[in-house]
Amino acid sequence: MEVYTTVLNYPFLKIVALPLWILLVLLLLHLDLSHWNGLMGSISHPGLGENGTGSYLSVPSSEIVAYTQGWQRYGYNAWLAERISLFRSLPDLRDPRCEKFKYYDDPDVMKPASIVLIFRNEQLMVLLRTLHSLVVRTPSHLYVELILVNDHSDMDFWKEKLSVFLFETYVLRYIHSKARIIHLNKKVGLIKARNFAANLAKGENLVFVDAQVEFTEGWLVPLLETISEQSLTLATPILDKLDEQNLAYHRSEERLGIYDWSLRRREVPLTKDGRYQLPRPYGVAAVRTSVFAIRTLWFQDLSNFDTELQGFGGAELELSFKVWRSGGRIVQVPCSRVGHLQPTDQDYLRRYGDLYKISKKVTKNLKRIVELWIDDPILKSTIYRYQPHLINISVGDLRESRKLYQQYDCQSFKSFINDVMPELWLMKPLNRTDFAMGNVRPLEHPQICLTVSAESKFVVLEPCKANNTLQNWTLSYLNDLRVVGNICAEVQSNLQLGYNFCHNLGGRQSLHFDEVTNQLVSNTKCLEFGSKVNIFMGFCNAKNKKQKWILDNINLSVMQNGT
Template identity: 35%
Template structure:
């Protein structure tokens, strides 16, 4: 009996042990399944969050493209247009004086006109991420012509994927003339619905603060800032957004085409890199050879032109947005570009995204404010104090008037730079734009030659500017100044390290024709060689225009009429011989050294 009971107890104990083991296994399996399920949910969520970043999509709207291809009419397909006969010339002239472009012609062109597609052929077949950020487009306008503004808005509406277009924010910076009529507002609101938000500022803030006001209203994941006088092309937005998805600290700019202010012709622009000279004037730099070879891939852009760019909303605010102590406009694109690069970001131009930009007549002076202060000078100095480090002294060297300008307190902006642990400005110049300092050196190398340009045929006569305005033909000989090395201003010329023949204020001599007896012109320096490239041969005394691999012309004097012309060089012609007041012979002996190797940086 005892043995039976003992065996029973053993069996019961074994069953109990097996039950415990079973329960433990069940618990372990349950924990494993729960853990696996949780990981699975997280993995699924991660894939959802990545939203198909591994999935690609052709974002082209082929219906809209086909519809545009069929459009006919004045200015359609970007063709040049003209006003019909019968317009009063005084009315046309008055319109030009108000806007700086052919405003009456703009009214004749459809606000939904089609424009040509100048994208690189490979852009046509490119796909982008299936999921891209919802985008707020911010446009500031002040006294903009209604037809131009409507063309901007309609081109965006017709050529932007609506699932990406979160909102259009139109900021009216206290327009006074023409008033943005309520009927037009209502028409736009009816057309664009709830995606259009109109913000009216009660006082004039200027472009910079008005953009920040629009950004505060925005709720999109990405922000696109645009000028009010642009025309979007097809599939412009996805190429701008994809680099921002890849790198949330990236900002992107489109390739900018030109809309002619007279005919509204849509003219193809070329990819470029932005920069600046030491007057803080925005300039364009050529693509580096490897960037040119990789087109249409996005390429580094040292400085944005400021009018059109995209940026992640979080990154924009992380950088401190714009400095709202900057006045009206000017310098803000430098501040933002420097911040992007120096504070951990990247700025790219995206050639597969294109916009047409309406540029006003260069002779038209836009009045941005009724104030008399040098607001741009203030802006430049404020940017320099915060971001240029020791290079701010270079800016003051070229612009000594900035030294006396009061720019207010910059301590908060300096604290922002410190908090973001931004790199030095020298790093920006050395790493991001090394060719900029070669083209616009902080301290200009000596001139090849300078002073008066004296005729050998008539030594009493020298080349004189006669204080003519820029963009005029010149070519007058006048009695030479008594000091040829340091003559009067109108006779003081420099053959610079850029190989320009120029006077102060970036005015250069250029030749615009290869015809016999061609005029020479005074023009703004473009720093691209070509028709502004000059060489002085101190042995033959010829003053030649044209690069060594082109057919050159030489400056020739007609001593009887005291006029100057360009003709085929002839070293035996005494009328083509000239003396400079001061010649740096050793520099001239090496004038062409490295020229071809650095041709892209001339």
């Protein structure tokens, strides 16, 4: 993989010698003049967000546009995120019993790590806050290097070479003087970016971190201690929540991560015995990869299982299967706590590219994972009942991956359930059947079809074409309308019909078909077309012909029974 690293070749600026705040001002001024207000806000409110408290500021009328655009672009209160100090303090929410644990901080036993952060089109202030909290709360002897991999950021601040130069200068001057900052010349996705960084790493251990986290005191030692005790171990902290509205730091309860029959990650309570063992580390079936530690050589070895996975879809599922079923373990470490900013609205994923293209990669990744790792035909058919859109997806070549699977003598999927997540057997698989599949057409104009428009970011009406995947809808058993398996029609704030990644939680993605009136209903409103490019939710009126729709291949018995 070819990469380039920006060369610090602006000697006339003499920026390296500038004080911290002047350099930060230059960073923000180059980003956008409006960000000067954000910087002044953080200075005039020096206690804002301190100790992880929630922050509440009234948005002045002159800043409403910036406030709204921040939410649309990042999926959280980006306007407020710019007004909180880069160096804010955080609470120590560890169990008091953690202080009684003795960690052998011996370099001969606890080998230092290479810390790797992958980012793409991140908000500058949030990324810098992540980096500052990292270096301030991580003893320098516990890591040998900091590797930052920019996965071809191409929006806003990151488009300009001078911006990137200012960022590099700031990092090297005020965060880590020997940080390795690598800029990929094309977008490769999270999976390949991690593998690329792992092959460059000098440390015997790897610690991967997201760009939207904040670290608390003592977070790293328990992770390194855990993987030093048993080499084939992947260790994760408890991910506390950074509130998307006010950036408050909230403690999360210890829970078990497992997968359901659709292979989606779920959180379930610890057993009584599990709660009794706290705050000792405990095994989980499903990993969360926002922050995790692992042996470098082992991660490099595991990375060879499937080199064709793209983007970030399926990264956690595949890593969970690889670790457990090749003889390793995934351990959650309650005495390590890290705050994670995870927007609930997945619209933020647009920063990684067009949702349709992303969804195609996610779907193909999932199909490859199912075909490689689900070896029991009955259990595989159960999963395909929950993910019927995968059945006709081309899986590509899996011969090399299957050879490795056999060489590792990987544990069977049934044994994995029995040994690692027996809770899955309690989730009795149901014979899920979707309500309809095919084109969705207006009754008045049956020659045009509901279509996902990547160009407009909305759902529109276009002439029906055979084999157009963007017109092949499924009205699923979850009462949503989806294409390509992972993209769902979603009602926007202006009531127009847009689309987003499916989240299976209803709300703005909830749609059901009234077979008596032929209306598509979302909550209390009905889908209506005003023109080919104006599809919106209007007040339901059974006499309104513009609210009448034809759905192909309706399973009427299932729809009437509601199963």
